[in-house]
Amino acid sequence: MDEPRRPTKVMAWIKRRSIFLGVVMFPTLIAAGYYGLIASPQYLSQAEFVVRGQASQTPGMLAGLLSPSGGGGSEDTYAVQDYVTSRDAAHLLIQTQDLKDVYDTPNADIIARFPNFYSGKTFEHFFSYYKKHVKAELDTTTGLSTLQVRTFNARDSQRIAKALLTAAEQLVNEMNARQRQNMISASLREREAAIARLKAVNNKIDSYRNQTVMIDPQRQSQPLLKDIAGLETMRMTTRVQLEQLRKSTPNSPLIPVLTRRMSALDLEISQSSKKVAGDDNNSFIPKISGYEDLIFQRQLIEREVSTADAALDAARIQADRQQLYLDEVTQPDLPDYAAYPRSIANIAIVFATMLSIYLMGALIIAGAREHKSV
Structure with missing residues (x-):
């Protein structure tokens, strides 16, 4: 069996x-x-960088422990990392560094190169290939970002890594410019609005001067007030003389003269007073009131302009303090041997x-x- x-x-x-x-x-x-x-051998060039800025410095141990990234990195760092592995960076490298020729080289085997027999030739296919060969990672403990570029030639890897760091630095500069513009624009708009209001009040003052045919009604009324004061003094002197004559020599021929002088002074004082404080529009009082109201408005707006200037200067100082910087901790190296x-x-x-x-x-x-x- x-x-x-x-x-x-x-x-x-x-x-x-x-x-x-x-x-x-x-x-x-x-x-x-x-x-x-x-x-085919593939060479890896590596560089380390960090995005610094006074606004993103570690404020303290407690704040560092409570921060989402565990004390290392920031939104700006993640933005730079995302950029170097983005479509925009790939497009830039294609235009400036001939990136497609770097991966479509006789030194590369038919499987590892791009394009190959099992993938398409569109940009989307190339971008998927690009993300496998260009990587950026953040160490949340140290806050350092590591950039890795892998190509079929050591010098190409180093050249592409340097170009990516240059593009990342340009991105940081653009972020600084946008941040500065955003911080200053509000203060600048407020200052321009205050200046526009000041110009409008100045135009009103010019129109009022043309309407009243006076540069400064209050100042121009001073001579008339001095004349009235002089007439009042003369009237008082004449009245005292007239009273003395009436008591000492009632029949003096000077009494009618002084009486007529008193009447003339009273008439002149009355007419001059009407020019200063009369009810008609030709008197100085409504002109002075309207002019002083416009001057008061101008003083208030001038203070607004001064305040807006100070706020604009403060915004510029704050924007300068919050500048971001990309510090290259280690430069892209020239690999001695193939890592892949x-x-x-x-x-x-x-x-x-x-x-x-x-x-x-x-x-x-x-x-x-x-x-x-x-």
């Missing part, structure tokens, strides 16, 4: 061995052949993956057979 079963077991062992060779070893041998004989592909690790990953698939399939088949036998 054992003789017929032995060939069956041998056939099953050969079948399992064939499946193992086909599922596990064959893909592993293909991977070993590619990474060992075909895969990691042949042994990749071959091991292929072997482990296919072995896992093989073992899972074997367990599933064994379980199915056991269930069928039951």
